Amino acid sequence: MKVSIPGGFALLLLGAGGVHAQQASRLQVGAPVPATLAADATLRYALDLPKDHFVAGRVDQDGVDATVTITDPAGKNVVKAARVGRGGPETFAFATDAAGRYLIEVTPATAGKGGALRVQLTRSEPVATTPAGKVDQAAAQLYEDTPGAVVGVINGGKLTFVKGYGAADLTWAMPFTAGTPTNIGSSSKQFTGFAIALLASRGKLSMNDDVRKHIPELKDFGKTITVRNLLTHTTGYREFINTLLIEGRQVLQGDYIAPDEVIKVINRQPTLQNEPGAEFNYNNSAFALATILVERVTGRPFAEWMRDEVFLPLGMTKTWVRAHPGQIIPRRSAGYVAGEGGFREVQDLHGSMGAGGIYTTPGDVAKWMGNLKTGKLGGPAVIKELTTSFVLNDGKPTNYGYGVSLDTNRGLRRWQHGGNDVAHSSTFVYYPDLDAGYVVFSNYQGVPGGIARVAADAFFGQHMTAPETATTGAAVDVPAATLERYVGKYEMTTLGGMLMTVEMEDGQLRLQLPGQPALPLRPTSMIDFEVVGAPARITFNAAADGAVDTITFHQDGEHSGKRVVETAAAVDLTDYTGRYYSEELETFYDMRVEDGQLVIRHRRFGPAVLTHTSGDSFSGTLPVNLVVFRRDAQGKVIGFDAGNGRARDIAFKKVSG
Structure with missing residues (x-):
């Protein structure tokens, strides 16, 4: 049975367990089709499509966790959607590279577990040719009952395109709009960097000041760590959020982090992770310290000073530093993660002020970008400080200023930063040679990652060299x-x-x-x-x-x-078993062999399997990504050093076993 869909192309149902032929007549754009997916079945739908055609849809998983796979006429995968879990919609979108029959296949994500679902096509149309249309299609998987995003394009300090997609708040069915304040995560760092540079220009501090001049209770490591080191990720301090994860804090589940904990974490650190200025190690500790520095120098709360001295002078009336996850931001976007039964609302990260924590809108960011060009607030010298690469001790540039990444993208100079909180994410891009840029803010990290790339290509591709492929969602054919x-x-x-x-x-x-x-x-x-x-x-x-x-x-x-080349060499895992204690973190870990694998446990998490990589080194999952065991002169294991990237070499001593 064939059913016509917009554009005059045919959609038909192929034989599959769990769906009866009469249901095919209801499978059309805009009409969801209820179905039951048997535990061992595959639902197959075929679309006869021309070249350069765009299709979007969704599978609502009412009683089953399903996987959606789209294959092209040659049988190659175009899309595979299996991210949300049972209860939420699995969405899909693709553009055709060739005319022919495309198959939509729906299978159980877990073998032997079927259930009820609904299949729906939401769009079937030619591939967009206008910039706005291309962004619309890139965001086609965002619906009124899913988390969403907002895209803003800025030229000369003015918004030239802005549109919201999906929901800013699922509880109240509040749509994402151009005016929805959204947590931009680490894209906030440029504002903190600007604040410090602004204070320096006013003679309130010097970039070459020892940080301890303003925060004297910080531990003296015998090395001068400057204010400039704070803003360029070159301090040698431990990353406090990653350190607290190793300590056992459930940071990503909403555990409270007090504003002054960054000082406590650093003061427990026995030595610096690197010489100041010798290494770029992306680090939230330093930007959290920067907020304390602003408060010490100005005598005012950081959030209040930022609003009065930075945001309001620029006309950014819908921008706030959220000093605490309980602070009310009017009509803000809530953050979501995928969970059993659908999407789950989560809190913002505690203790993120300075390193993150700013809520803003594309319209306000347009005013910020305008100031990057004019220097109306702060002057050109402050903007130059903000956007000049730090140079390491060995003479190598980091391509990072004060909270701004500096690079070249397809022939255009680019000042940019990305941001992530527990749920929210952001992309901030400014092209100084064009005095233009764009932002993508979302409240769910599962939002299609290609939206930002499509926005860049659609609105600025004519100024770029070597345009990327697959800007409309079609995959590059890699053998x-x-x-x-x-x-x-x-x-x-x-x-x-x-x-x-x-x-x-x-x-x-x-x-x-x-x-x-x-x-x-x-x-x-x-x-x-x-x-x-x-x-x-x-x-x-x-x-x-x-x-x-x-x-x-x-x-x-x-x-x-x-x-990592895994060898067949036998490792006696029992060498590593026992209980270990970190004096720095005041916490215990237990190592055991279970089912032939080395397993690490903490009283607040675990078990987690450690994978042998080489020698006495093992890799794992957060919060401990790397474990390197230490032995004494007789070859007996006496401890290990733990790390997870931004925090490393945290010593644990074997105390029993």
């Missing part, structure tokens, strides 16, 4: 044999030894980060992939013979990783 070469485990040498796993499922690569769900990798070239659902990219560095021994992970800078 399966090439994808197989990328599969493996990679130890991130600049992220504290964190282990990243690249796996392949049903012909698609997925990236598994410690403690996080696997996210699909979408190719943008033969070696470059974007992480779907996160503001990150990964590049596979292929040698002349095609072997891939290293990768580059692009998020808040460029991070190198090397392939």
Whole structure:
């Protein structure tokens, strides 16, 4: 049975368990079709489509956790959606590269578990050709009953395009709009950097001041750590949020972090992680200290001073520093994560002020971008300070100013930053040579990661070189044999030894980060992939013979990783069992062998499996990504050093076992 859909193309139901033929007549754009997915069945729907056609839809998982796969006429995967879990909608969207039959397949995400669902096509139309239309299609998977996003395009300090998609608050069915204040996470750092530079320009402090001049209770490590080191991630301090995770705090589940805990974490640190100015190590501790510094210098609360001295003078009336997750921000977006039964609302991160915590709108950011050009507030010298790369002790530039990443994108100079809280995420991009840019703010990190890329290409592609492929969502065709070469485990040498796993499922690569769900990798070239659902990219560095021994992970800078070659050499895991104690964190860990694997436990989390990488080194999942055991002169294990990238070399001593 065929049913016509917009554009005159045919949709038909193929034979499948759990769906009867008469249901095909109801499967059309705008009409959800109830169905029952049997535990061992596959629902298959076919779309006969022309080239350059766009389709979007959703599968509402009323009683089953389902996986949605779209294949093209050649049988290659175009989309695989399996991110939300039972109870929420699995959404999909794709554009056709060729005319022919495209299959929509719905299968149980868990073998042997079926249930009720509804299948719906929401859009079927030609691929958009206008910038606004391209962004609309990139955001087509955001619905009124899903978390959402807002996209703003700015030119000359004015909004030239802005549109909200999805919901800002699911409880009250409040839509995302141009005026919805949204948590921009670490994109807030540029405002903190500007505040310090502004105070320096007014003679209230010097960038070369020892931080302890303003915060004397900070521990003296015998090295001068300057105010400039704070704003450039070059202090050598432990990252306090990551440190508290290792301590056992359930930070991502809403555990309270007091504003002064950053000082306590640093003061318990026995030594610096690196010489000040010697290493760029992305670090929220320093920006949290910067807020304390502002308060000491001005005698006023940071949030109040920022509003009176930065936001209101620029006309940013819908921008706030949220000093505490309980602070009310009128008509703000709530944050969401995927959970059993659908989406779950979560609190913002405690203790994030300065490093994050700013709520704003695209309209207010347009005014901020205008000041980046004019320097009306602060003057050109302050803007230059903010956007000049720090140079490490060895003479290498970090390509990072005071809370601003500095790079070149497709031939255009770019000042940019990404941000993530527990749920919210943001992309901030400004092209100084164009006096233009764009932002994408969302309240769910599962929002399609390609929206920002599409916005950049659609509105600024004419100014760029070497345009990227797949801007409308169609995948680059990377041969399966090439994808197989990328599969493996990679130890991130600049992220504290964190282990990243690249796996392949049903012909698609997925990236598994410690403690996080696997996210699909979408190719943008033969070696470059974007992480779907996160503001990150990964590049596979292929040698002349095609072997891939290293990768580059692009998020808040460029991070190198090397392939882990797992050997068959036997390791006596019982050497590592026992109880360990960290004097610095005042916390215990237990190591046990369970089912042939080394397992780490804490009283507030666990068990978590540790994977042997080499020697006495093991990788794991958050909160402990790296464990390196220490032995005495007789070869007996006496302790280990733990780390998770931004906090590292935290010593634990074996106390029993």
